[in-house]
Amino acid sequence: MRTKSEKSPLKAFMKQRRMGLNDFIQKISTNNYNCKQNEVQSILNISQPQEPELLNGNPSPPPSPSQQINLGPSSNPHAKPSDFQFLKIIGKGSFGKVLLARHKVDEKFYAVKVLQKKAILKKKEEKHIMSERNVLLKNVKHPFLVGLHFSFQTASRLYFILDYINGGELFYHLQRERCFLEPRARFYAAEIASALGYLHSLNIVYRDLKPENILLDSQGHIVLTDFGLCKENIEPNGTTSTFCGTPEYLAPEVIHKQPYDRTVDWWCLGAVLYEMLYGLPPFYSRNTAEMYDNILKKPLQLKPNITNSARNLLEGLLQKDRTKRLGAKNDFMEIKNHIFFSPINWDDLINKKITPPFNPNVSGPSDLQHFDPEFTEEPIPNSIGQSPDGILITASIKEAADAFMGFSYAPPMESFL
Secondary structure (H helix, E strand, C coil), rough: CCCCHHHHHHHHHHHHHHHHHHHHHHHHCCCCCCCHHHHHHHHHHCCCCCHHHHHHHHCCCCCCCCCCCCCCCCCCCCHHHHHEEEEEEEECCCCEEEEEEECCCCCCCEEEEEEHHHHHHHHCCCHHHHHHHHHHHHCCCCEEEECCCEEEEEECCEEEEEEECCEEEHHHHHHHHHCCHHHHHHHHHHCCCCCCCCHHHHCEEECCHHHEEEECCCCCEEEECCCCEEEECCCCCCCCCCCCCCCCHHHHHHHCCCCCCCCCHHHHHHHHHHHHHHHHCCCCCCCCHHHHHHHHHEEEECCCCCCCCHHHHHHHCCCCHHHCCCCCCCCHHHHHCCCCCCCHHHHHCCCCCCCCCCCCCCCCCCCCCCCCCCCCCCCCCCHHHHCCCCCCCCCHHHHHHHHHCCCEEEEHHHHCC
C-alpha cells in the first residue's frame, strides 16, 4: 500500500498524462530545462496555430471550400440527441465529453462521444475528427476495437454512438495496482498487438497507443478506442511525418521529425508493456523536456525482475532505430512469433476463448465503479440531450455546421428496426 506522500506525485503524473500535445509543448516551452538535443529545441519552437476567433482581435472568416471536409450528405434522419437519455458523464477530452446513454426506443446502453464543433475548429482539428469517423467505419467488428453504431450532428455538436465499455481504462487499473505481473501484461499486450496488426492490415497507423486509450470490457478483454490520431492509407513501406502523439510514448523518429512508418505503433506497444511491468513509461522524467532527451539518447534500462523473453521483447520494440525495430520487416507476424508470446494461442485469443487474468466484476451497465468520480459526479448539461429544433442559428454555428459535411453515418435500415 502506498503512503499519501507517494500517491501525491503519482496523481500529478496521472493528471499531466491527459494533457494534449499542443498544451504540452506550450508548457515545456516555458520550462527552464537546458535541452541537450537540437530536436527538443526545435519542438519547443514550433509555432502554435493562431486560434480562429482571436485572429487580429476579430472573428475569423468562414472556412474556404478547400478547408471544409465534405464527405457527402450531412444528415442522419434516424438519430437526434433527444432519442437518448443521458445518464452520466464517463470521460472528458479536449473537445467534449463521453456520456453513458440509454436509447429511448431499443433501451440499449451506449457510450456517446459529444464534441463541440467550435472547439474543434478553434484548434484546427477537423481532419483528425473526420479521420476518427473514417477509421471507426472500417472497424469491421474486430473483437479488440471499439465499434461505431452510428453518428450524427447538430448545428453545434458532433455525436459518436459507440460501444459502451465499462471495465475501466487500463490507465485506471495501472494507477490502482502500480504494475502487473508478467502473465497479465502478456495477455493485454497480445490483445493490443492483435488490434494494431488488424489496423495495419487496413493500412492504418494508430499513432496514439497509451493506457488511457485501452479499455477493459466487462469480462476483462481489452478494447482499443480513440482513433483521432490514426493515419490512413499508409502502405506497408509507406511513411508519414506529422508531429503528433502523446509525449511519454513518442518514438525517436517522431521527435527527430523524420518520416516514420507503422513501426511507431510497435514502439508504443513496447512503452505500454514496459509501463505495465514497471509502473512508469520507459524514459519518463518529471521534467518533460528531459524526458524527450531520454527518448532520443538514453539507453533502455531494464531491471532484473522480468524474464529474459520479456527483456528481449522490450529491447526489440524499444529499439531507437526504426529500421532495426521488431516489426520493421514483417510487421505483426514478428511480434506474434516472438518467444514472449509462445504461451498465447492466437486463434483462441482472437475468439476470446482465453479467460482474462482479471475480471472487472461489473454488475451491469449502471455499475460505474471503474470510472473516475471526477467525471461521474459532474452534472450533465441539459443542452447535450436537446435536438436542435428552435435553436437560433448564428453565423458562427452555421460556419461550424458547414465544416463537418458528411460526418453523419447511418447503418442499413434493418439496424434501426
